[in-house]
Amino acid sequence: MKNVLVIHYSQSGQLTEIVNNIVSPLANDGIKIDYHEIKMEKPFPFPWNEKAFYGIFPDTFQQKPQKVKPVAQEILNKKYDLIILGYQIWFLTPSLPTTSFLNTADAKKLLKNTPVVTVIGCRNMWIMAQEKMKKKLIDLQANLVGNIALVDRHINHISVITIEKWMMSGKKESYLGIFPKPGVSQKDIDEADKFGFVIAKHIKENNFNNLQEALLQKGAIKIKPFLVKTDQRANFLFSKWANIIQSKSEKNSKNRTFWVKLFSYYLLFAIWILAPIVFILFLLTYVFSIHKIKKDRLYYSSVKYIE
Numbered sequence: 001m002k003n004v005l006v007i008h009y010s011q012s013g014q015l016t017e018i019v020n021n022i023v024s025p026l027a028n029d030g031i032k033i034d035y036h037e038i039k040m041e042k043p044f045p046f047p048w049n050e051k052a053f054y055g056i057f058p059d060t061f062q063q064k065p066q067k068v069k070p071v072a073q074e075i076l077n078k079k080y081d082l083i084i085l086g087y088q089i090w091f092l093t094p095s096l097p098t099t100s101f102l103n104t105a106d107a108k109k110l111l112k113n114t115p116v117v118t119v120i121g122c123r124n125m126w127i128m129a130q131e132k133m134k135k136k137l138i139d140l141q142a143n144l145v146g147n148i149a150l151v152d153r154h155i156n157h158i159s160v161i162t163i164e165k166w167m168m169s170g171k172k173e174s175y176l177g178i179f180p181k182p183g184v185s186q187k188d189i190d191e192a193d194k195f196g197f198v199i200a201k202h203i204k205e206n207n208f209n210n211l212q213e214a215l216l217q218k219g220a221i222k223i224k225p226f227l228v229k230t231d232q233r234a235n236f237l238f239s240k241w242a243n244i245i246q247s248k249s250e251k252n253s254k255n256r257t258f259w260v261k262l263f264s265y266y267l268l269f270a271i272w273i274l275a276p277i278v279f280i281l282f283l284l285t286y287v288f289s290i291h292k293i294k295k296d297r298l299y300y301s302s303v304k305y306i307e
Contacts (some may be wrong), residue, residue: 002203003033003112008119009038009097011046012172014183018150019086019190022119025152025196034075034090038101041067045116047170054264060096061242063092063132065103076109082203083111083142086119089129092235094136102136112135114156114207117146117199121184123163124151124224125231127300134305144303145208148195148220150184156227160271186283194218212303220300225293226282228300230275 006023010016016037024185027033045052087098094102101107118133120126126149137144152159162182165175174181195215200213215221241263249256286293299306 002081004031004033004203005075005078005080005083006033006035006086006107007038007083007101008085009088009095009101010090010121011044012170012183013165015088015119016088017189018121018184019084019119021189021192022196022199023084024031024193025282026200026203029200029204031200033083034078034080036071036075038097039069040097040100041069042293044097046167048167049135049297050168050264054260057091057263058097058242058245060090060099061238062246063093063094063099065094065102066096068097069102070104071106071110076106080110080114081088081198081206082208083114083116083256084119084199085116087133089120089122089126092125092176092231092238093129094295095132099136100209104283108140111140111142114142116142117148117211118144120147120149120151122149122151123142123159123183124156125227126151126233127223127231128235129226130300134303143208144305146199146211146215146220147303148192148215149222150182150188150192151184151222156275157272158252190267195220197224209240212301216301223297223300225286225296226279228277228296229282231276234270237270280284 004023004026007013007017008019015042023033044056058064085098088095090096093099102111103107116137118130120130130147134144146246152163154162158179159182162175162179166178166182172182173272193217198214198218199211202208202214214218217224245259245263
């Protein structure tokens with residue numbers, strides 16, 4: 001019998017529903033599924049409040065681990081044919097619970113020399129977070145064989161409004177009865193089992209060499225060049241902010257609150273002012289960047305990692 005382990009962390013339950021739908025064809029095909037939900041020693045709030053949400057930015061972006069609860073011994077004692085790792089994205093980075101887990105001895109033992117399929121549920125920007133995930137999996141000697149990214153399909157500024165209301169209220173509903181529901185569409189969530197049939201086939205064949213290509217044929221990833229550019233630029237700026245907040249905090253802990261608040265204002269400015277400017281510049285230079293856009297689309301759709 002083939003054994004698959006599902007590891008994930010979800011606050012709202014959306015990612016849980018996604019990974020459960022993906023693995024449902026595996027369970028129906030006689031594959032044994034085990035589950036490990038990442039849990040923090042000190043849980044993060046959901047719904048969030050503004051102070052807590054922005055306050056985790058520096059540690060999240062710099063991937064500074066916090067304590068997580070251990071994996072059950074019966075799981076640690078097994079060797080898995082495949083691990084499905086589902087994660088959210090916080091501040092263009094794998095969520096802090098995810099990176100905290102990946103920093104543990106339990107993760108090292110489970111992932112070493114094991115095929116891994118990553119599953120992302122997020123607003124829209126996941127490219128650079130997945131690059132960070134690729135690097136971490138290499139460090140853990142895991143073998144990334146597939147990636148699935150399900151995103152909010154609405155335009156950037158609409159999704160900003162709806163996600164913010166969802167995070168702060170805990171309710172996945174239409175804001176004011178006008179805006180669409182936040183997050184990944186229910187249709188995409190319900191149809192996620194199509195990826196499970198593909199994964200099950202490759203598990204039974206004991207061959208993951210072409211798994212990502214097969215997942216792409218089912219629509220596992222859709223690359224939007226503008227969001228790639230925005231993600232890259234935002235990561236550069238976020239690194240500056242995280243370093244500033246960290247250095248100011250070391251000098252005086254009271255400074256952290258001030259600089260985190262300043263970052264929250266900057267983030268609103270970047271979303272509503274800078275992002276539209278970047279989009280205009282992207283359109284103006286698009287014809288000169290076609291070759292690089294095609295190259296980026298191929299690379300970011302793959303499971304390859306280039307430093």
